[in-house]
Amino acid sequence: MIRFALRLPEDLHARVAARAAVDRRSINSEILYLLEVALSTLATNTESPGGDSASPAPRHGNPDSSQP
Template sequence: MVNFNLRLPDDLHEAIKAAAVREGRSQHGQILWYLRLATGLSETPNRPDGDSAIPAPLRGSEHSPRP
């Protein structure tokens, strides 16, 4: 795992924070989710710390991809 510092504009940070709350992820997990989508990486590693950017269930769907 690489430790990487990232500076975000305030408006982008607020948008990520709101999306994380809405999707049930941490801000870190939400950023990882966006990066995986942007790079085409669909596999999510199984992280023991529980912050693996696992997708939240789709709205209107009773199916949850979480184990």
């Protein structure tokens, strides 16, 4: 398993921590679960007929970036 540091905004950390508590998981396990669900959803959406898998995902921005 790969280990790496992840910086989260405080509000996002609080949301993940709250959801992890409700689901009776560690924060790490909750993040892994949410990533698996999100990636499965993306895979399902790109495989659907008529889906435009060539379109890039929308940018969410980088708080450290000076670009809009």
